[in-house]
Amino acid sequence: MNVDVLTTREVALEPRSSALLFIDVQNFSCRRAGGEFKDVPDPEIAGEYGYYFDRLSTLAIPNMQRLQTAFRTAKIEVLYTTIESLTKDGRDRSLDYKITGFNVPKGSWDGKVIDEIAPGEDEIVLAKSSSSVFVSTHIDYLLRNLGVRQLVLAGVLTDQCVESAVRDACDLGYLVTLVPDACATISEERHQNALRAIKGYCRQVKTDALIAEIEKRS
Numbered sequence: 001m002n003v004d005v006l007t008t009r010e011v012a013l014e015p016r017s018s019a020l021l022f023i024d025v026q027n028f029s030c031r032r033a034g035g036e037f038k039d040v041p042d043p044e045i046a047g048e049y050g051y052y053f054d055r056l057s058t059l060a061i062p063n064m065q066r067l068q069t070a071f072r073t074a075k076i077e078v079l080y081t082t083i084e085s086l087t088k089d090g091r092d093r094s095l096d097y098k099i100t101g102f103n104v105p106k107g108s109w110d111g112k113v114i115d116e117i118a119p120g121e122d123e124i125v126l127a128k129s130s131s132s133v134f135v136s137t138h139i140d141y142l143l144r145n146l147g148v149r150q151l152v153l154a155g156v157l158t159d160q161c162v163e164s165a166v167r168d169a170c171d172l173g174y175l176v177t178l179v180p181d182a183c184a185t186i187s188e189e190r191h192q193n194a195l196r197a198i199k200g201y202c203r204q205v206k207t208d209a210l211i212a213e214i215e216k217r218s
Contacts, residue, residue: 023155
């Protein structure tokens with residue numbers, strides 16, 4: 001694939017130059033007992049966050065599991081990023097995370113990828129302390145070493161860390177594929193707004209279609 005002559009982002013994945021990245025699918029942000037939600041009263045969880053947890057359990061996580069299986073079968077790299085400080089007290093966090101109050105201590109349960117898509121023993125997990133994984137980790141260096149030119153993204157939140165990664169990956173020269181039904185955020189409105197906002201930075205392909213694509217090309 002000669003990326004220098006491309007005139008569209010609608011390019012099917014080449015397994016040898018592709019990777020799947022799960023963003024922040026961890027205990028901190030995907031569990032009721034996680035640090036982001038443990039102090040939130042039950043009525044607020046049921047109200048403000050009901051849609052989010054329902055989407056995670058019934059749609060996004062099952063689709064992430066299917067993607068993970070399909071990409072592993074096709075021998076395509078699977079990577080993970082989690083919100084996690086490099087220190088226990090979080091002194092290395094971004095100013096934004098300090099203001100927000102996010103501190104996932106180094107090595108904590110909150111910083112672990114959820115069991116449903118637990119990383120394999122030889123899969124890469126990157127701790128980040130910023131919204132975009134491209135700001136606070138060396139993922140760009142790693143992807144280039146792996147020969148990755150096409151990056152598939154899934155995870156949470158669609159309109160925050162996922163959207164940031166889409167924009168930065170695009171600007172750094174990757175062909176980005178977002179899997180909308182393997183992402184989640186706090187409301188359907190926010191999810192759809194984000195998809196519209198980043199439409200010009202990535203192609204958007206649902207789980208079924210993407211799995212069929214890589215099976216055909218593997």
